[in-house]
Amino acid sequence: MSTWDNNPVLKVEHLTMRFGGLTAVGDLSFNVGRGDITALIGPNGAGKTTVFNCITGFYKPTEGRLVMNRSSGDKHLLERMADFKITADAKVARTFQNIRLFGGMTILENLMVAQHNPLMVASNWTIGGLLGLGGYKKSNVEAIETAKYWLERTDLIDRADVPAADLCYGDQRRLEIARAMCTGPELLCLDEPAAGLNPKESLELNTLLQFIRKEHGTSVLLIEHDMSVVMEISDHVVVLDYGVKISDGTPEFVKNDPHVIAAYLGVEDDEVEQVEEEVGIV
Amino acid sequence: MMQARQRDSLFVASVKDSLGGALVAFALACVMVGLKVDVASGRGAELFLEHRWLAVAIAVALVFVVRLGMNMFFWKREDAPSLGLSGFLPKGGLGDGSTNLLKYGMLVLAVALPFALMYYLGSRGSRQYIDLAILVLTYVMLGWGLNIVVGLAGLLDLGYVAFYAVGAYSYALLAHYFGFSFWICLPLAGILAAFWGIILGFPVLRLRGDYLAIVTLAFGEIIRVVLLNWYEFTGGPDGLSGIPRPSFFGLEFTRGEGGFADFFGLKYNSIHRIIFLYYLIFIMAMFTNFVTMRLRRMPIGRAWEALREDEIACRALGINTTNTKLTAFALGAMFGGFAGSFFATRQGFISPESFTFLESAIILAIVVLGGLGSQVGVVIASIVMIGGFEMFREFEEYRMLVFGIIMVVIMVWKPRGLVSSRTPSVALSKNAKGISADLVQEGHG
Structure with a gap:
């Protein structure tokens, strides 16, 4: 029994997602440990992003259960919730593989939009705010402070009033993480956060993720191709291939798993049969 | 050689x-x-x-x-003179400073306008111009109302005139059947229009982009056709006449004892009512503007703009996009309803003919030409479109041609409208710059 099975923040149980005749994810089960950085890896088209979309409600899974255990003890069945409720109530936040920022809004505004729900309550669903009641002003200042905190953490504070579309690629990636953190998540899902980053930026990302996990107790689930990120920071790695889990364990365990080597790294043509036999595919 | x-x-x-x-x-x-x-x-x-x-x-x-x-x-x-020509045209959006100056200049002008006209042209000569100013202000208000839906939330609404019609007919019918006064009907008309906005919006806002545009277009036509054919209730093509005029705190604009002129010891003049109507629509329009500008700084306003930028990202941030769209739709409809009931009381007569698709198209054109989301742009565009259109009445059929050419020229010269930069709703530094329109999305429903 591994640590992530003792007190999982997210339990994925028998998750299946079919698109017509295509089974993108088939009977996938794994746990995301509380406070862990869990990596979901696999070759292109393995169904990683589909799993993400199921967890964050953008797809409704064909079969299976997704149980989110909040630290407060509340349980949420994500497969039954509307996508925006998953962020609002179950506190699962996500970023996107192809960055989705509000390009025409400033960086600060992007982070303010992320705090929409608490601010809506503070403004008495706009009415109080419109009348200028004090509660909203206070919350607004607090929201700006939260935004500033994350801007400092992501080194974007100097550019707070710049439109998000003007940022360079690496900054946009960091801003998306900051924006997701502004929703106050307990589980942060990152879809290829290191894609397109140079080695230095990649290193900074590692530091940022470690910080998020350590200081905020936020569990992180990430999809990543960059093995330097995966092997360095993750506590737990789940490997998918053709929608099926082929390995699940610590980075060291996964690295040496022949299933993974065969699926992920590939083998020489003349070794295929031999490896397949060892692995037991044939 | x-x-x-x-x-x-x-x-x-x-x-x-x-x-x-x-x-x-x-x-x-x-x-x-x-x-x-x-x-x-x-x-x-x-x-x-x-x-x-x-x-x-x-x-x-x-x-x-x-x-x-x-x-x-x-x-x-290669050295076409047109390149040299473009140097003379103002570049990009109006600068922040000049926009501010323009804003307050126009505000002062709008407040002083009736008196200035009266002073120079007398009550007889100024009447037609004040009437025109009232018309322009009505379109400013409609433009600002639609700006919430199209400019901020990025929902393309081609049937905005439906809410204008709901507002106008709410007042006319309530006055006709129950004898309610304008001041009671004004909020009721707004509420009813907002209610119809929600009724329409609820099933429709799942649609996006072109589909939404078509459904709103159809809705606008349905309202008009119902008004046209429900003869027993709405008077059909005959319309409704004898719609009561608004009073000034209970004072009617009538000749003789107890009237507005009598109360203030003035000589009775029919221009008083026109000037009153002018200030009434001015205040209503400024109220629309005030609420919109305030809402832009509220979470709901930011959510509208975020929705226009990227709906999927909004959902990933826990924003209930259906409700957010619905509030934009309902609020835009409400201001349309207010403007409609003003229209009814000004005209004293309404018929479905006033609420054709052309009206929706003109209001949308004002918003698009002015610059999506820009309040000052809407004012300029209304003055140019409505004022210009009326001013050049002597050109008869050519004015349609000129009108078309002007629209084409504006759209070629400034594809994002006259005032196309976006002011951030919140900023850390005092001198935050406007955002160029090239970065701002137009929304896809």
Whole structure:
């Protein structure tokens, strides 16, 4: 029994997602440990992003259960919730593989939009705010402070009033993480956060993720191709291939798993049969 | 030498191209202009063919000459004078400072306008201009209302006039059947319009982009057709007349005892009512503006703009997009309803003819020409579109042509509208810059 099975923040149980005749994810089960950085890896088209979309409600899974255990003890069945409720109530936040920022809004505004729900309550669903009641002003200042905190953490504070579309690629990636953190998540899902980053930026990302996990107790689930990120920071790695889990364990365990080597790294043509036999595919 | 050869080739190329154009024009004009079938009045209404070769020659020559000129001076030249010309046109959005100046200048002008007109033109001469100003302000208010839906939330609404109609008919019918006064009906009209906005919005806002546009277009037509055909209730094409005028804190604008003029010891003049209507719509429009600007700084306003930028990202941030769209729709509809009830009380008579698709198109054109999401832009566009349109009445049918050309020119010159920069709703530093429109999304429903 591994640590992530003792007190999982997210339990994925028998998750299946079919698109017509295509089974993108088939009977996938794994746990995301509380406070862990869990990596979901696999070759292109393995169904990683589909799993993400199921967890964050953008797809409704064909079969299976997704149980989110909040630290407060509340349980949420994500497969039954509307996508925006998953962020609002179950506190699962996500970023996107192809960055989705509000390009025409400033960086600060992007982070303010992320705090929409608490601010809506503070403004008495706009009415109080419109009348200028004090509660909203206070919350607004607090929201700006939260935004500033994350801007400092992501080194974007100097550019707070710049439109998000003007940022360079690496900054946009960091801003998306900051924006997701502004929703106050307990589980942060990152879809290829290191894609397109140079080695230095990649290193900074590692530091940022470690910080998020350590200081905020936020569990992180990430999809990543960059093995330097995966092997360095993750506590737990789940490997998918053709929608099926082929390995699940610590980075060291996964690295040496022949299933993974065969699926992920590939083998020489003349070794295929031999490896397949060892692995037991044939 | 080099220069001469290039000139030569430029000329030859231009002539060749123009000859080609002239040939196409000839082929088209031969049939369309050259031959005319007419009814001979003298010979027992017999059809006969008339030849107009001179007109064909003129058309061909015109195409050749104009095309040659365009080729020589604009299209084929590398140093086209049009490049120099663009230097004279103001670049980008109006600067922050000049926009501010413009804003307050227009505000002062709007407040002083009726008195200035009265002073210079007298009550007789100024009446038509104040009437025009009222019309412009009505469109400013409608533009600002629609700006919430189209400019901020990015939902393309082609049936905005439906809410204008709901507002107008709410007041007219409530006054007609229950004898309610304007001041009671004004909020009711707004509420009813917002209610219809929600009724329409709830099933429809799942649609996006073009589909939403078509459904709103259909909704606008449904409202008009219902008003047209429900003869017993709405008077159908006959419309409703005798809609009561608004009172000034209970004072009617009537001659004699107890009227507005009598109470203030003024000599009765029908212009008082017009000026009152002017300030009424002015205050209503400014209220619309005030609420919108305040909402932009609220979470709901930011959510609207975020929705316009990227709906999927909004959902990933826990924003209930359906409700957010619905509030934008309902609020836009509410201001449309207010404007509608004002329209009814000003005209004293309404019929479904006032609420055709053309109205929706004009309001949308005002918002788009002014610059999506820009409040000042809407004012400028209304003045240009409505004021200009009325001012050039003597040009008769040509004004439609000029109107079309102006719209095309504005859209070519400034594709994102006249005032196209976006002011951030919140900023850390005091001197935050406006955001260029190139970065701002237009929304896809």
